[in-house]
Amino acid sequence: GAVVSQHPSRVICKSGTSVKIECRSLDFQATTMFWYRQFPKQSLMLMATSNEGSKATYEQGVEKDKFLINHASLTLSTLTVTSAHPEDSSFYICSARDLAPRGYEQYFGPGTRLTVT
Amino acid sequence: AQKITQTQPGMFVQEKEAVTLDCTYDTSDQSYGLFWYKQPSSGEMIFLIYQGSYDEQNATEGRYSLNFQKARKSANLVISASQLGDSAMYFCAMREGPNFGNEKLTFGTGTRLTIIP
Numbered sequence: 062g063a064v065v066s067q068h069p070s071r072v073i074c075k076s077g078t079s080v081k082i083e084c085r086s087l088d089f090q091a092t093t094m095f096w097y098r099q100f101p102k103q104s105l106m107l108m109a110t111s112n113e114g115s116k117a118t119y120e121q122g123v124e125k126d127k128f129l130i131n132h133a134s135l136t137l138s139t140l141t142v143t144s145a146h147p148e149d150s151s152f153y154i155c156s157a158r159d160l161a162p163r164g165y166e167q168y169f170g171p172g173t174r175l176t177v178t
Numbered sequence: 179a180q181k182i183t184q185t186q187p188g189m190f191v192q193e194k195e196a197v198t199l200d201c202t203y204d205t206s207d208q209s210y211g212l213f214w215y216k217q218p219s220s221g222e223m224i225f226l227i228y229q230g231s232y233d234e235q236n237a238t239e240g241r242y243s244l245n246f247q248k249a250r251k252s253a254n255l256v257i258s259a260s261q262l263g264d265s266a267m268y269f270c271a272m273r274e275g276p277n278f279g280n281e282k283l284t285f286g287t288g289t290r291l292t293i294i295p
Contacts, residue, residue: 095282095283103287104269104285104286104287104288105223105269105285106285107282107283107284110282152221154221154223156223156283166225166228167213167225167283168225169215169222169223169225170222171220171221171222172221172222174221
């Protein structure tokens with residue numbers, strides 16, 4: 062199956078700093094990528110839909126100025142958590158759909174665990 | 179109302195037994211898709227099985243089968259001959275609308291399955 066990578070896998074940062082998380086589709090092109098957040102022992106909550114070459118679509122309640130999304134190419138989307146605070150500590154997961162969908166599947170990255178101290 | 183409901187927060191099953199994980203959904207769309215994902219402790223989301231709303235046959239993938247009861251809006255996952263490696267969190271998810279490639283998934287709260295040797 063298709064592969065989606067995320068970098069970094071883990072990051073610890075100090076409160077007030079910004080952190081960038083990359084999501085790459087390694088063997089396919091993706092016009093659309095999705096960013097999810099998962100708190101411990103909870104489900105995945107969609108944060109935003111990232112569209113190549115256009116602005117991201119944010120879910121209700123997600124601050125677009127705090128979670129900056131850039132989908133600069135068909136294989137790369139980035140999520141920047143600006144002025145991070147401890148409550149932003151979470152597991153962030155991206156997913157992508159193939160540009161020429163073979164079917165229905167969303168391919169998930171391995172996730173990034175963010176800890177803000 | 180919850181779009182995806184998983185009523186079993188945790189289950190314990192003896193190795194080699196079959197297990198059914200419950201999922202009910204709510205949508206007014208005629209075209210939709212239902213997914214099951216497995217999330218081990220490492221965090222990655224592993225796709226297990228998919229059922230389209232117009233698929234007449236229940237989906238099967240190896241030891242996994244999906245018991246799709248459209249009138250009841252139910253999409254239960256059945257794992258036959260459970261193995262120790264099946265211990266993980268299991269999420270049911272839904273795509274609402276036709277499969278055009280940019281549709282988001284809505285996840286249930288998950289069921290933690292523990293296989294007992």
